[in-house]
Amino acid sequence: MARINLLPWRAERRKAREREFYSMLGFAALGGVLLSALIWFYYDAQISGQTERNAFLTTEIEKVKAQNEEIKELDKKKDRLLARKKVIEELQANRSQMVHLFDSLVRTIPDGVALTNVKQDGDILTLEGRSQSNARVSAYMRNLESSGWMTNPDLSIIEAKSQDKAGQPAASSMDTKTLPYVFTLKVKLANPNEADKNGIAPGAVDPAAPGTAAPGMT
Numbered sequence: 001m002a003r004i005n006l007l008p009w010r011a012e013r014r015k016a017r018e019r020e021f022y023s024m025l026g027f028a029a030l031g032g033v034l035l036s037a038l039i040w041f042y043y044d045a046q047i048s049g050q051t052e053r054n055a056f057l058t059t060e061i062e063k064v065k066a067q068n069e070e071i072k073e074l075d076k077k078k079d080r081l082l083a084r085k086k087v088i089e090e091l092q093a094n095r096s097q098m099v100h101l102f103d104s105l106v107r108t109i110p111d112g113v114a115l116t117n118v119k120q121d122g123d124i125l126t127l128e129g130r131s132q133s134n135a136r137v138s139a140y141m142r143n144l145e146s147s148g149w150m151t152n153p154d155l156s157i158i159e160a161k162s163q164d165k166a167g168q169p170a171a172s173s174m175d176t177k178t179l180p181y182v183f184t185l186k187v188k189l190a191n192p193n194e195a196d197k198n199g200i201a202p203g204a205v206d207p208a209a210p211g212t213a214a215p216g217m218t
Contacts, residue, residue: 108143112136123189130179137183150187157184
């Protein structure tokens, strides 16, 4: 005998499909949430790592900046020390040069010539004095040229001045007022470490100059 199913099977089948659809939709939503969570955790870990690296780099940059400041301070100290060393070396060289210069000034002055003023402007020395005659000044210039410490003597002024007592010579030859000629000449200071161009040792005096004082006499 045949059986006839009178139950609403189509409705039951539709409900089963709906349950299946909603189950799949729930699983898909759960998978999406899990996937989103995984992606979020991944990027959060990346951001955290990058933040830590940035903090490390910032700290290292600050250290490098501090080291650069120390290097700058050391460079400044080095420059100050080098400048001080240069000044000391210049003072030492100038002191040696001045010793030789004054020695040469004494040794090169011939009889009948007296200096009244000495001025220095850089490497130019201006000598002012009085002389018995033009020949004495010429002899003095030759002595300066051959000294090795002064070169290029340039006579700028030489003129006769009246004596105090109508041309009567004074009793002492050291009295500059009795010397009738006033002169001004300039010389260039030579480097004490350089040899004299004419082959004459520093401090040498022109032997042909009349009345030249012997070395060592003041």
